[in-house]
Amino acid sequence: xxGVVQSPRYKIIEKKQPVAFWCNPISGHNTLYWxxxxxxxxxELLIRYENExxxxxxxxxxxxxxxxxxxxxxxxxxxxxxxxGDSAVYLCASRLSGGTGGxxxxxxxxxGTRLTVL
Amino acid sequence: AQKITQTxxxxxxxxxxxxxxxxxxxxxxxxxxxxxxxxPSSGEMIFLIYQGSYDQQNATEGRYSLNFQKARKSANLVIxxxxxxxxxxxxxxxxxxxxxxxxxxxxxLSVSS
Numbered sequence: 001x002x003g004v005v006q007s008p009r010y011k012i013i014e015k016k017q018p019v020a021f022w023c024n025p026i027s028g029h030n031t032l033y034w035x036x037x038x039x040x041x042x043x044e045l046l047i048r049y050e051n052e053x054x055x056x057x058x059x060x061x062x063x064x065x066x067x068x069x070x071x072x073x074x075x076x077x078x079x080x081x082x083x084x085g086d087s088a089v090y091l092c093a094s095r096l097s098g099g100t101g102g103x104x105x106x107x108x109x110x111x112g113t114r115l116t117v118l
Numbered sequence: 119a120q121k122i123t124q125t126x127x128x129x130x131x132x133x134x135x136x137x138x139x140x141x142x143x144x145x146x147x148x149x150x151x152x153x154x155x156x157x158p159s160s161g162e163m164i165f166l167i168y169q170g171s172y173d174q175q176n177a178t179e180g181r182y183s184l185n186f187q188k189a190r191k192s193a194n195l196v197i198x199x200x201x202x203x204x205x206x207x208x209x210x211x212x213x214x215x216x217x218x219x220x221x222x223x224x225x226x227l228s229v230s231s
Contacts, residue, residue, distance in 0.1 A: 033218055042122075042209050042221025043163070056218065089161060105151045105170070105213055109163035 002026070004110035006092050012116045018080035021113045024073070025094030032069060033107060034077050035091040043091050049075065050097060082117045089114050121145065122210055122222035130228050131200045138185070139195040139225045141210030151213040152193040154184065157224070158206040166208075169193060200229045 005024040013019050025032050030051050035043035046065065048056040051072040060067065064083070069075040079086055093107040123142045131137040143152065154166040169177045169184045177184045185194040197204060207226050211219040 035218075040223070042211070042223055043219075044221070045218040048218050091163060093163075106153070106165055106168055107219060108165060109155070111160070111162045114161065 004092055004094055004108055006090075006110035006113055008113055009111060010114050010116075012118065013082055014118050015084055016081040018078065019082050019115060020079075021077045021090050021092075021115075023075045023077070023092030023110060025075075025092070026096075026108055028096065029094035029108075030072065030097040031095040032075050033093040033095075034067060034075070035093065037089040037091055037112070039088070046077070046090075079115075082115075084117050087115055087117045120222075121220045122212055124210055124222035124225050126225045127223075128226045128228065130230065133202060133229055133231050134199050136196060136198045137200055137227065139197070139208050139210075139227065141193045141195065141222060143191050143193060143210075143212050145191075145212065145214045147214040149215070152184070152186070153211040153213070153219065154182070154193075154195045155209045155211060155221075156204075156206045157209060163209070167195070197227075200227075202229050202231060205229045 007022050032049040034046040036046055037043040045059050047060045047067050049069045067077045089112040091109050091112045093109045095107045121144050150171045152169045156164045156166055167177050167179045167182045167184050169186045176186050181198045183196045205228050207224045209224045210222045213219055
């Protein structure tokens with residue numbers, strides 16, 4: 001079974017430029033998460049989707065960040081315009097929703113996109 | 119207040135030795151899940167082990183076991199027989215209610231031969 005796929009793996013841009021990240025979750029996983037991981041820190045949630053619906057976007061800086069998951073499968077996270085402080089690893093994760101406890105709780109992560117803003 | 123606390127920024131162990139990585143958590147929700155992930159230098163987050171708050175027994179997955187002490191709000195990861203490939207960053211995380219994971223700051227494990 002394929003894992004969570006993300007692209008690109010690395011991106012270097014100049015500040016004020018736009019950038020987009022793509023994520024394809026594990027097949028059948030209805031819940032999708034975007035996290036941001038700053039250097040030396042643990043990941044922090046940006047947005048959570050249940051199917052097509054963004055159910056938790058309270059941590060998403062909405063002035064410059066946007067996300068979509070149009071068909072309830074893959075998702076795109078966009079930053080426009082990028083700032084120096086956006087340099088981080090952007091991680092996508094997915095989970096099999098509907099279960100409680102056990103491995104139904106487990107989120108599986110993609111390899112991440114390492115963004116460098118110059 | 120920190121929800122997940124990992125007090126060991128770095129740990130050093132010799133190959134074949136056991137090592138314990140500490141994690142304490144803070145929640146008032148009776149239903150929660152605790153996770154450990156490994157993050158090698160390549161960057162991916164690899165799921166290692168899960169413990170539910172209602173689980174009576176400590177979780178085990180191969181060389182990994184989770185020492186769950188509910189009254190102390192402690193969920194330490196024990197790696198038996200360390201291998202060179204275990205060198206990585208290790209994150210403790212908690213899910214409470216229906217929310218996403220809350221991660222600690224991580225512990226860097228270095229295994230030497």
